[in-house]
Amino acid sequence: MRADPHVARFAVLHDAAEALLDDLAERYVVDRRESKELLGPADALVRMERLMPRTPAAAPLAIAFTETPGLVLRLGRWWVETLPMCACAVCDEDPARLVDALRTQASALIEGGLWERVRRGVGGSWFESRLIGVGLNARREGPLTRWDAREARRSGFAAAVQWAPWPLKPGTARAEPVRRDV
Template sequence: MTQVRADPHATATARFAVLHNAAEALLDTLGERFMVERRESKELLGPTDALVRTVRLIPRTPAAGPLAVAFTDFPGLMVRLGRWWAEALPACGCDDCGEDPDELADVLRTQVGALVEGGLWERVRRGVGGSWFESRLIGVGLSARREGPLTARDAREARRSGFAAPVQWAPWPRRF
């Protein structure tokens, strides 16, 4: 995960604090509705970054994709769905970009909703220049695709973990 960094052109960053509130509420709701294990820790987002609070929700079935939310000091969020889907909220945070915190909270809820309903598909593919990950996220009002390079080590680990063939994460198990 890459951390959202303070930008000298970001003067009203406090407006993004609502993202922390939205994420906390969403994590609590998911913990109540689904059979998941909640793990909290302090983690580095990168080799030169400070420790940040990270909350992981791990479904009680290995066929369902995990969720990780890191709460940055910006304030912002780094969200990881499954193995490779990563989202920085806000992406920039500068005044010129004008990202709306309420819209970003909706992005968070929409993407997590797609994961929970089994709408995340991931795989590793080999190419002439190396290995790449490919991810697709499909949900209500959402159809997105991402890909990116993998190190040789990450590609081997992914193939050992069953990602040589496409993996569609299962829906999260609901509490009864």
């Protein structure tokens, strides 16, 4: 079976993610872990790379490498970004913009721009996340199962948690934030 050239153009996402992971692991005090994981019950195993800062106050970053080829970026506890959202020719997502989104979101996380919390409501509990960085101010929310809500509150997410910036390795300069042309 031949690869769809429209979908194949997203291979640059895998290259960009590899370069980003290598750069961050070199500059910051993090542990890098690779595993094979399921993204969902009906999905195949995918390669997952995690960068976990050695300070518990800083949020982890995880990238799943999907077969599309694409990525699932996870920041902190609940921030999830699928790149591309849709690989079809009709949606026609621009790989260069997706690489920019990957770098911009990772930069915001590293600089301490992610906060998360759990809200209780009449119909149950919800997570709320905000990611703020250069050229980025985004918000997400969604429902939580009872078990996830209870676990999150036990972990201190009943009040808003603002994740700390990642610690730099000694002798390393903090990189310039990702800038977006407006």
